[in-house]
Amino acid sequence: MALSGLQKIRSAYVPRLPPALQASRVRLVQGDPTTAADPSDALAISRNFPLTYGQSLAHLLPDDTDVKDAPTSLRVGVVFCGRQSPGGHNIISGLYDALKSHNPNNVLLGFVGGTEGLFAQRTLEITDSILAPFRNQGGYDLLGRTKDQIRSLQQVNDARAACESLKLDGLVLIGGCTSNADAAQLAETFASTGCRTKVVGVPVTLYGDLKNQFVETDVGFDTVCKVNSQLISNICTDALSAEKYYYFIRLMGRKASHVALECALQSHPNMVILGEEVATSKMTLFELTKQICDAVQQRAQKDKYHGVILLPEGLIESIPEVYALLEEIHEHMRQGVQVDDIPSQLSPWASALFEFLPPFIRSEFLLEKESDDSAQLSQIETEKLLAQLVETEMNRRTKAGTYTGKKFNAICHFFGYQARGSLPSNFDCDYAYALGQICYHLVAAGLNGYMATVTNLKQDVTEWRCGAAPLTAMMTVKRWLRGPGVSMIGKPTINFTKVDLNGKPYQALRQNAGTWLLDDLYRNPGPIQYSGQGANLKTVTLSIQDQDYIGRIQELWAYLEKVKKMVQPGCPEEVLKAALSSMSSVIEVLSVMSAPAFRGITPY
Amino acid sequence: MALSGLQKIRSAYVPRLPPALQASRVRLVQGDPTTAADPSDALAISRNFPLTYGQSLAHLLPDDTDVKDAPTSLRVGVVFCGRQSPGGHNIISGLYDALKSHNPNNVLLGFVGGTEGLFAQRTLEITDSILAPFRNQGGYDLLGRTKDQIRSLQQVNDARAACESLKLDGLVLIGGCTSNADAAQLAETFASTGCRTKVVGVPVTLYGDLKNQFVETDVGFDTVCKVNSQLISNICTDALSAEKYYYFIRLMGRKASHVALECALQSHPNMVILGEEVATSKMTLFELTKQICDAVQQRAQKDKYHGVILLPEGLIESIPEVYALLEEIHEHMRQGVQVDDIPSQLSPWASALFEFLPPFIRSEFLLEKESDDSAQLSQIETEKLLAQLVETEMNRRTKAGTYTGKKFNAICHFFGYQARGSLPSNFDCDYAYALGQICYHLVAAGLNGYMATVTNLKQDVTEWRCGAAPLTAMMTVKRWLRGPGVSMIGKPTINFTKVDLNGKPYQALRQNAGTWLLDDLYRNPGPIQYSGQGANLKTVTLSIQDQDYIGRIQELWAYLEKVKKMVQPGCPEEVLKAALSSMSSVIEVLSVMSAPAFRGITPY
CATH class of the missing domain: 3.40.50.460 (Phosphofructokinase domain)
Incomplete structure (x- = not known):
């Protein structure tokens, strides 16, 4: 590989860290328990995910307590699952740096060639020198990728066999909606079959369509939109x-x-x-x-x-x-x-x-x-x-x-x-690196079936909040009619969020x-800048929508609480009717927002 | 027009000036006289351009003599002729700033809609406020462009009528090979018909194919290659x-x-x-x-x-x-x-x-x-x-x-x-701005049929040299056989230089x-950077070729001088044969280089 001048400058870039990750030690705090995104899906999801459904949110906070013993050493595997998104390599560098800084004996294995590499147990042990030229670079070429699915029983079994034979404490899947739904399935299967590997997902998709009350934007979206x-x-x-x-x-x-x-x-x-x-x-x-x-x-x-x-x-x-x-x-x-x-x-x-x-x-x-x-x-x-x-x-x-x-x-x-193969923007470099570090903390804490999350992203990195949310809390179930009276129900999945x-x-x-x-009021944002003014501009979507998005969910949540109070046993029929009509308008708004979850949004 | 954050930053960018243009006054020094690029074309070109053929090179030097009277006021017109190249707007801003700084009564008229605007005398008087949002920006949208030719007698006459009725002291054509050949023709016609407007060209083409011993690269090439x-x-x-x-x-x-x-x-x-x-x-x-x-x-x-x-x-x-x-x-x-x-x-x-x-x-x-x-x-x-x-x-x-x-x-x-509409790189901004300023000095000095030039471009701006070369010195004549014994000779033109x-x-x-x-030794130069390290990288072509290019012409020139000395009247036949064979290899090399001029290359 021949790095250009700018690539060399970028490979030396040190991603900025949110406060929680700057601390020498990090504390993982349990938050509110979660349910399904849509309450009516709760039963279906809990049946499919008996062991990983309903887990609590997790928040990462700086830990100023006395230094304890060095943690026991960990072995973690990582796979590029979905279509390549700029910043993907930084998930790996964040994860690697966190692993090594906590215990030099920790091991990070990259699966070569995506999920097929996972099934075939083709691994590359990540080292400083292997990783160096890929830090803050685009593409997925450190490990490559193939088709992005872990779906069939055979595939799930092969993944489990890989994790067990490689004695992995954690498996990190890097991808979008489909890959994170696969991660949820793996986590449940591993838990139910006694496989000790903890499965963790990260929101990485240039399409920006993995978005819900826990996830404000995805790694890659910023860069791809800018290019x-x-x-x-x-x-x-x-x-x-x-x-x-x-x-x-x-x-x-x-x-x-x-x-x-x-x-x-x-x-x-x-x-x-x-x-x-x-x-x-x-x-x-x-x-x-x-x-x-x-x-x-x-x-x-x-x-x-x-x-x-x-x-x-x-x-x-x-x-x-x-x-x-x-x-x-x-x-x-x-x-x-x-x-x-x-x-x-x-x-x-x-x-x-x-x-x-x-x-x-x-x-x-x-x-x-x-x-x-x-x-x-x-x-x-x-x-x-x-x-x-x-x-x-x-x-x-x-x-x-x-x-x-x-x-x-x-x-x-x-x-x-x-656009897809671009050098990632500072935003994507920082965001991905933080997510990678969070993955380490999730695995170290033994959390299974979670997605690493960073919120408050529209603010400066110094105000970013780190945490994790159970994958099942992002799932929904598709229902449809197949012929008169024949109702079908799909597998729980993580849905693509529409505009x-x-x-x-x-x-x-x-x-x-x-x-x-x-x-013709054309406007030219120009090429991505890495230093100087203009190096820290964010997407308009993130700057104006997500703020509003969280705000509106909180508003609706408050509104629903009010309705719940209104509807008491024995309350007058008019009140019931009014509540019902309010509810239906709320449901309508929520269905448009395609982000219908109400739990776990208490600000932290 | 809605400027983005980076566009605003760029519009405030102040192009770096070569030493000659930093001085409060500039002196125009006459250099070597020029002939045709290929001596065998000299006759044909001098016949077509009796008044503008054979003019001397011009060099711009800082002038530390006492300040003289303010120059009389000038009226200059400018036209975008060729396909749009990043940096084109900076020719105008350099020209405008030089005009106004030497005499606030100087006037710059932009022709709206390219050469058709010139023929129809559609003008826009450039002012600070009109120019401000276009400084260091891409495209040609300040004035627009149409087809890029001034070829027919009618077109030449219309251009002359425009220059005369608008009382222009100078006309600057912004374009590539074709437009600069048109500029040469206009200059000759104007001179021969008593039109006092001086015609000046600038090398602007994203193709980078207007290249000879006077022109190292063209405005736009750097940016387009980078994007x-x-x-x-x-x-x-x-x-x-x-x-x-x-x-x-x-x-x-x-x-x-x-x-x-x-x-x-x-x-x-x-x-x-x-x-x-x-x-x-x-x-x-x-x-x-x-x-x-x-x-x-x-x-x-x-x-x-x-x-x-x-x-x-x-x-x-x-x-x-x-x-x-x-x-x-x-x-x-x-x-x-x-x-x-x-x-x-x-x-x-x-x-x-x-x-x-x-x-x-x-x-x-x-x-x-x-x-x-x-x-x-x-x-x-x-x-x-x-x-x-x-x-x-x-x-x-x-x-x-x-x-x-x-x-x-x-x-x-x-x-x-x-790529063509990109925000120009620092290099193109600086280069174009300097060329624009040089145009002012050429018009002020009354030079006609010249191209503004900046050389030593691979070095830092502080080492750039400013000057001008007669357009006829860049011309060649195409000859071809049309049937047995019927030899044809084309109009003198400025040829596209091949790789x-x-x-x-x-x-x-x-x-x-x-x-x-x-x-797969892929290398990613990344997006154009405007500040920090990486903002001043140049094209590989400029960095490694042009140096060699000038060097080789000088070498060949010295070689030819040697051969000339060898071949004296009455010298032995073997010497003649040896000289002839040396000559043919020189000619071969030159024909491949497609830049066969030997005059005017004494370094200045």
Whole structure:
């Protein structure tokens, strides 16, 4: 590996530590016990996780008591599970430094090649010299990764065999929603089968969609949004200089549109279309096209023939009829139908839509699914589809005489991989390093089935709070109807949190949508800075939303307490009715927020 | 316009000034007289430019003589001519600050909308407040730009009418090779028609291909290479983390591959294919495909199924048979053949190649030409063509049993617009600002047909040298045979300088090619830094090539002097033969360097 000048400077960077971790000794304090995020899921989750359900929150505090005996030595394993996020290496360096500073005999084993390395027990013992060139660097190349699942019984057993044969005291899984749900499952299985390895998760996903009352943001999101915003803004500047193209830019974001939202707040493009908006308003492909065309036409009236339009890769699945088509295609795939035969077996309406789509999109729709059973969203060029539909419609309007402006020209971009491998920002370096250190304390304290957490992140590091929350407290259960009267209940899982359409960041976007659309108020946050002014800027989302987010949960919690007091045995019927109606509005708000837990939020 | 935090910090940045420009007064000293770059072109150029040919070099020195009367007030116009390059705005701010500091009554008029704004006399008078938010920012959006030519008689006359009716003392054209050749033409025309406006050019092109003994690098090249290298390196990191894809990345670079070369030296990808290599070795599409496939196979033997391959957009025109096909298509276009009819009118061999190509490339080949008469290289997806050809060949090898590795998977990228609009690096800010200031001094001294120059750029700003060179000294004349015995001679022009395949940067690339190909020695220069360590790094090309470049020209010059002395009237035949053979090797080296001028290189 050949480090560049900046890489060398970065590898020497010392992450800033929150107060709890600066102390020579750290005390782990038990907080409130937790239940399920949604009370109605409590039973299902507690049945699936009898041993790890209902555990208490944990808080890390500086410990000024007398120094005790050196702790017994620990052996910990660590795995990169999900898609690579900038800062991932710092989880390892935080964990390693904490292990070694507490006892030089502690051992950190990295599993080489993700979960497959775990199953196959391929390990690399981390040492100072191995780790040095990876400190504060991007990517996951210290250990690599493969598919990010620990799902089948065989996989769980292999993981357990690895932990036992390697005599691990702790196993740290680095990943997003899916990997942390897998961590919860492993923790429960290990506990129930007498495996002494404690399983700990960390919130690491560039998508920023692992978010709840315990988790304010994820490692990688800050960096990825900054790199993407830099590029989007460069394109805005270019559009404004050349004044001849519309740029359609697709961004990462499968299940939720957090990256697109944050990038829009950073760069002020002319339009951004979030999957959540389209899904909520049940907008069709036709309506979406019309909306963009109307915007192009409005701008043409101001003699503007350039523009920048952002969309998340998950947008395509948010369009109702497209989602239904994809579902139908995937159902045929599941049943083993040959890809070439699928088009002829589609239902009439699905077939009609399929034939309407341009050929390149048709073949992208027929690509094999991802390992997590979703469509290959990184390969579906939604931006090209929309650009093409808009062009066709603008040409139609021109012919019909309803549009008299210049020809519409589009250029398409997908910003994915060029952000994901970035050198992490100071924020991601610090956040990840702290999480890594917390993992050590969780394992040392024997906690199992927890996620390391840092809160109050929008403040300076000196005000960050360290702790941990049980993974089961973040779980929800999916219910759906399969035919009349046949209700299904899914496995408890940690859900992807969507963009809150009632939250401040989205509202900030909407308030500005009109002027951004027409007035080209482009803003360029520039490249990530590591020193000087500008090195400690945080995402807009973190700065304005999460504060509000926690605040609103506390508000709702207080409100529910009030309702509980109102509803006493024998209280008048009107009071009951009023309480019920209040409750339903609360539930509505919460379901939009997708973060419906009420326990464990007492500030600490 | 909404400036971000970093944009505000940048707008307050004060560019560092070379010593000559720090002085309260500046003296313009006449240097050596110049001739044509290639002596055999001297006659043709002097005939085309009788009034501006053969002028002397100019050097700017600090002037410590007594302060004279304040200079009479000047009116200067400025135009963005070429494609937008980061730093362009700083030419204007340097020019503006110099104008105002020498006489507050001086006026700077910006032409709105490029050369078309010049022809139509659309001006914006630059003021402190108008300029403030654009200082040290990217893009050309202060004034905008259109097509970048001043070519037809009508256009030249319109430019002259604008300069006369606006009473301009000076006109500054900001652009690359083409725009500076246009500036030379304007200067000559103005001089010959009694127009008193002095025309001055500046070397601004992100392609970095305006390069000769007077010009070490161009404004914008530093920034664009840094942004692209950042992204390429991020993708390298990603490739190494996920280990499943080959990334084919197309970079800007039409006539020359300087951007691709510099990015490769920064990021150490597995392969880079320069247009110059392919053109020199006359490599066919088939051979190119084979070379990549062999590399994929070599890597597969080391169990590596990922990689990063760079190519410039101009590569496609460097492949001999593809160039010939494109020429044939363009000839049909010139003759007014309808696009749809062109394929059927191609010659048999061109038609065979055309039919062999994938449909998407065929339609891209049939796109309208650019304003400069070249193919729409930004729209031709050479990276997809190569990826597809490689995939087909790897599948063939698999079937034939000669390749037994895993399936080859490619992802394609074009990095163009996302770098071009970037906030400029400190280097580009400083360089452009100095050039802008020099423009003032040239106009004030009444120099016409000059390019502002700064040399010794690889050293710290405190060692930069400021001056100017006549545009005609950079010109060459193209000659070609059109049928037997019919020799044609083109208009004198400023040629795009190709990558020197004998130069140090290219040699550095080749020396490392083997290890970079197989060993994944990826290097990440990271995002551009504006403060702290790492804020003053320069391009590798500038640091290692240009030094050598000047050095080698001096060496060759000394050599030629020696040969001249050898060849005296009546000298023995062997001496003549030896001299002739030495000469031919010198000519060969020079033709490869594409920078064949010997005059005016005495160091100053």
